[in-house]
Amino acid sequence: MEILLPFLAASLVGAGVFMVLSRALIRVIIGLSLISYGINIAILLAGAGTGLAAPPLLDVEGPYVDPLPQALILTAIVIGFGTTALLLVLSLRAYQATGTDHVQELTKKPDPVEVLGSYADPERPSISPEYGPAEKRVKDNKQS
Amino acid sequence: MTAEALLILSVIAPFLGAILAPYLGRSLKARAGYPLILCFLPALFLVQYAPAARANAPLTAGFDWVPALGLSVDFRADGFSLMFALIVAAIGILILAYGAAYLGKSERHGRFFSYLLSFGGAMLGLVLTDNLIALFAFWELTSISSFLLIGFWGSRKASQDGAEKALMITALGGLALLVAVILLAIAGGTQQISTLEFATLRSSPLFIPALGFLLLAAFTKSAQLPFHLWLPTAMEAPTPVSAFLHSATMVKAGVILVAKFGFLLDWGLFSQIIMYVGLATMFWGSYLALRQNDLKALLAYSTVSQLGILMSLYGSGHAFAATAHLVNHAAFKAALFMVVGIIDHETGSRDISRLGGLRRKLPISFIIALPAALSMAGVPLLGGFISKELFYEEMFHEGFLPMLIAVTGSIMTFAYCLRFLKVFFGPLRCENPNVHEASLRLWLPAAPLSLAVIAFGILSINPLKGLVFKSDTLAVWFTNLAAPSFGYEPGHLYLWHGFNLILGLSALTWALGIGLHLFRDPFHRFQQALTPAWNNNTLYYKALAGLEHFSSWFTHKTQGASFASHLRVIVLAFALIGASVLWRYLPENLSPVPLAFWLVALLIITDIVGVLMAQNRLSAIIFAGLAGVASTLLFVLLSAPDLALTQLLIETVTIILFLSVFRFLPRLHTYVRPRSLTLIDGLISLGVAGTIFTALLAVQTPIADRIKDFYLDYSKSIGGGYNVVNVILVDFRGYDTMGEITVLSVVAVSVFALLRIAVKRAKSESNDD
């Protein structure tokens, strides 16, 4: 018991991770649900141990298992349900919009860098007059 | 008004003016510059505290900003600071007047004066402050406001570039200064500059790094080799700005730093380093000034060269000579810039090769420029001569090599001064046929500076005392004002030292300078031939391009990497965590496993294999669902009926969900990973599984009692229910459930929006992403 159950939880999580690292939308989603199965079991094992006892219903004879982890997992399951549903709908939408289920193709690359333009040269600061007759030019530049 | 208030006001007033300037500029246009002169007056009034400063009882004032950080804006008008503040304020006033006449109608006057005044305020703060952090703050403020000033004509690429270059290089120095002031504050145990003690600092291991960073800061700001590249391009600024920045303010900040902390720097190799860097800068600056065709560029390199002189003098501890030259340089350089502005304004050109004989068309400007240029060249009877003599004398004491560099540099200085004056002589050459003298408003602000240049020298001859030639008025007054700050004896400036080696060297300088001017064409060809393919300027742009390139490469590599590899980082981190406790907590005796558990285990393993091997969507979904059922069974076996029930129902609903979208889901493509990646992913997954596994083993024995008994004890009596899990959910930890149903509600809202707002297809997506 002490080894088998943690092993099961761990293998569910491990398999889930392997699926998540693949590149197809559905595999990612299925992987995530495997992870959540594994994790629910893991929390139960971590908090309540692997020993056998009565369920925490007070009309049954004790000793009871620890009820708190069960409550935690319940909350986690519900939240997990919500997020899975959202993720499912989202991936459906993403698939419809992009036409690909390849996770990588959903990713976009950052902008290419722009080439550095011409620059000021200290040996030859722009000799073009900055003022006087040039006033018009400066003015034109500003107003255009 | 109290003295303290005046001192604070003298720094604050320009900033207030900077805020007001846009409004004034809107109504008064360029003339806004005249009323704004008021902002520099408080600083000028500080002159009344000069006697106190000379008596080494300087005026202090200030206010706290962030006292918990030791950051207070303290001012201390000691001799040197006061002297400098007066120069800044005086030149600032002239620049404001000059700018008011210089700017055209279509300019953004308010903005211009606003930038200019905040720069002036920052400069005043920098010289007057006595707090290390405030010193840094004002230092950075000068960088920032000069950035705006240089880039005032921001629509031009060259202006933008010049501004950015100045900012980046001075900010580099600024960061060095930041480190330096922090180290000084740590080592000295105080943030007040006037209470720093050499002995305390010297004993600290941080002393040498602090000095190193301090020097780096000073060199960048004062455009010393090899950081001088920003100064010439800063000429892209409007000329009034150049006149302000490069005569008395911005570029002198580094010199101020060396002067203020001179008592620390005069130690070991440091003074030698500063002196040689300064001399090299002086030499190289005048060498480059000689080859310029643009009047402004010529002045820019001449500024580099003059800063070299100041730096070497302060660095080698000759504060008296340095201060004398500093005063002179401020006057003649500001005047020269203003004249260049006038020439540019009237002729429409600054190109030396296209100008000539302007003496006839611009007589007043010529009169203003002549003494200033000659003073820069070091011609006798003018202020520049006196301080150059002092420079020679000090370098003579330093040794042969410094002497040699100083003299060669000065020869070239002499030559480029003549070259500058060339535009006034010879036949008239000018592209603008209607060239005429500038208006009174334009040349008048330059005139006092030229007068000062003359006054520093000639006016001080005292005819009654014969040939003493003791120049004992304005310049001396200024120079001696700084005396208490450096601890030198108030001295005299002599026009005449008698026939000695120094005078001989000066004569040699003049002769060779004239010679160089006459043979400037071959020299120019020589310079052209020697021009290397790259210099520190190209290096700067290479570095910037390299930075851009690296940033984009790096970001591309990290951000643009595949999503899966991003996820790999997270799970890998998780996998690595497991290694820390791997196998340490194996339970000692294992309890037997009932048959039911074996069966569930078998089911789970089968499902896992099934999911991993699945070739189509349906089987993958079914195997995953079965894994859910298996975990339900496990919950039953582990006495968690609520969990089992919930999990089963959720499984049902999820399957319904999957099936209702089933037709629209993509097929289960097997995008083949490269074999190495499969291996890596497999290993990572194993690592994650290992972490979960070991962690589960490790936490089975708690370090403290678990709090479960409370729930079992009070669930019925206070909670009112037999099902402890449910009581926990709605009562003990009902707040969690509150959050949980909020999550569900948000899911409903989000899904509703996702499904009801129409999806644009990729094809029709506008191209702006």
Next chain:
Amino acid sequence: MTRHPEIVFRTLAMPVVFVMLAIGFHFFLRGHNAPGGGFIAGLIVAVTALLARMALDRRLLRLEPKTLVPIGLLIAMITGVFPMFFGDAFLKSAHGHTHWPFVGDFEWASAALFDLGVFLVVIGTTLTIIELLAEDSREENS
């Protein structure tokens, strides 16, 4: 699909829906004392409603399921806020016995009201998602 199974399905569906609804409410009411509770009951009722929708083409509720969500949320929250007016903390629970005419002895708990909120939110969310998905796919088909 031929007509016959569909008719069978329809005839069977009606009683199934009622039985399931009963089960759902049963689970809801006994939640405090035995496995069950608002969440489980909510899921059961939601599945039932789907069944009714698919087999009988009839909605169990006039309301759009989306509206149930904020209502449930508000019920749960206000139950929690109520004790605050008496100087107690948020979500302070109370329970006891009371005697109603015709109903007899009744054991109540404020937690049940809170659970009602949970119940409604779960129904609302589940139905919203699935009904919308069904609609979405119908539109795609047409």
Next chain:
Amino acid sequence: MNLLSLPILLPLFSGAVLLLLPKRALRTLMALIAAILTLLVDLSILRTVLRGEVMVLQMSNWPAPWGISLVADGLTGIMLALSGLIALLTVMFASSSLAHEPRRGQSKTLNQLRERFGFQALLQFLIMGVNMSFLTGDLFNLFVAFEVMLISSYGLLLIGNELPQLREGFKYVVVNLLASAVFVVAAGMMYGLVGTLNMADISVKIAEYSSSHGADARLSLLAMMLALVFATKAAVFPLGFWLPSAYPVPVAAASAFFAALLTKVGVYSLIRTFTLLFPQEQLIHTILLVLAAFSMLVGAFGMISQSRWRHTLAFANISSIGYLLMGVFTTGSAGMTGALYYLIHTVLVIFCLFLIAALGEKIAGLKYTVEGHLNSYPWLGIAYFASALALAGIPPSSGFIAKYSLISASLRAGGTVNNWVAAAAVITGLLLLYATVEIWRGFFWGESHAVHKVVLPRGMTTTTVFSLALVISLAVFSGPIYKLAQRTAEQLMTNEAYTKAVLVEVKTPRIGDPALPTDELEEDTH
């Protein structure tokens, strides 16, 4: 003490009601009122905790380790006040911007749809989640709070269904699901190992155990798991890759809120975890310190590499996280003081910059390289310049004070790691300056090609001016605010006040607790 539940209940209530309200004007009004009330509550909580008091509310009246406690100490007070301010400004900005087109050249129906389909409600739920995270004193409840916050952020990120939203949304959701999975398993294991979930109780028990048994690898394991979770949420290098692509895709108001607060929740949790639960895990502190240095640099390089407003700023956010963690994990209270001050500073500045970016996008589209807008929009220029200076840490902005105190604390702490981290901070300052100047050059300077001036919506500009005023007043009132940060940091250095306040009443509850009047509840039970 019920005051503590209001920052959560008010947004929850208004979020639920917003879903029921039929008219746009009503919804806007409701959202604004809720945000204002929440801010007032937040400020009054801040006022109380600034007296050095630790406020505690035991939810459902259950005593500390068994029920869930809401706790507010100085740190919580600061975070709440920030969240209240940012929330109000976001609601203001959103209600104005959602009435207009998202950015130049797009139709405005999309934004109207967003509003109709619950944008404001999602925002309220997000605020609730954020406040819940700050207030909770329970590890598992922190997980729930994170989920409320994250699920709302998914909703806000996705609402509108634009292609980039769907694309980046998927990645964002998957990453956060993974992190949440680690979080929940860590919380479960924490219960298994320490036997309690109340953070004060955990702190006491770990301290007791450590003092008698010394270091324990199992505790380090849990600490590392939590560090992994929170570092991922805080977008610390190399776990922060999800941020720069995700934050720019939603509506600008949502982006701004995300950037200002969501990552800070991760940082907040890191601070709590490593001051309260695991102050002794020095190795992890050092690891995070090194990662902080990398985050700063990577963020700055990222900024330089981008040319779109919000992408650039998203990287600025990563850089600021680096600075924050540098302070948090520098030994001693000086570093923490700097970090807290920096926290206030960076929340306000990043938020303000995002608003400016939104206006910039309205004027010229996603990229800031469309030059020449200074003359047409001088006020925008001033706003950008002031906040960019603050971002780059140039005096006299608050950024300078923050940067100075962080670097100074780091150099004072000494040691090789600290010195290198300080060096990284200094270099990052230069890079940030370069990046912000590039935006200035790209957008404000240069030749203007604009044909006509875009009229910016009143509400958007007003909100931007407000947030700019906050940025500036932070610099002006640096003295008292720094003092506040200092006091809070000292409070964080010792956990005694916190744990004492939470664990004060460990007596068992009496059976005959006053019950609610029966008649109000009867009708509803059937």
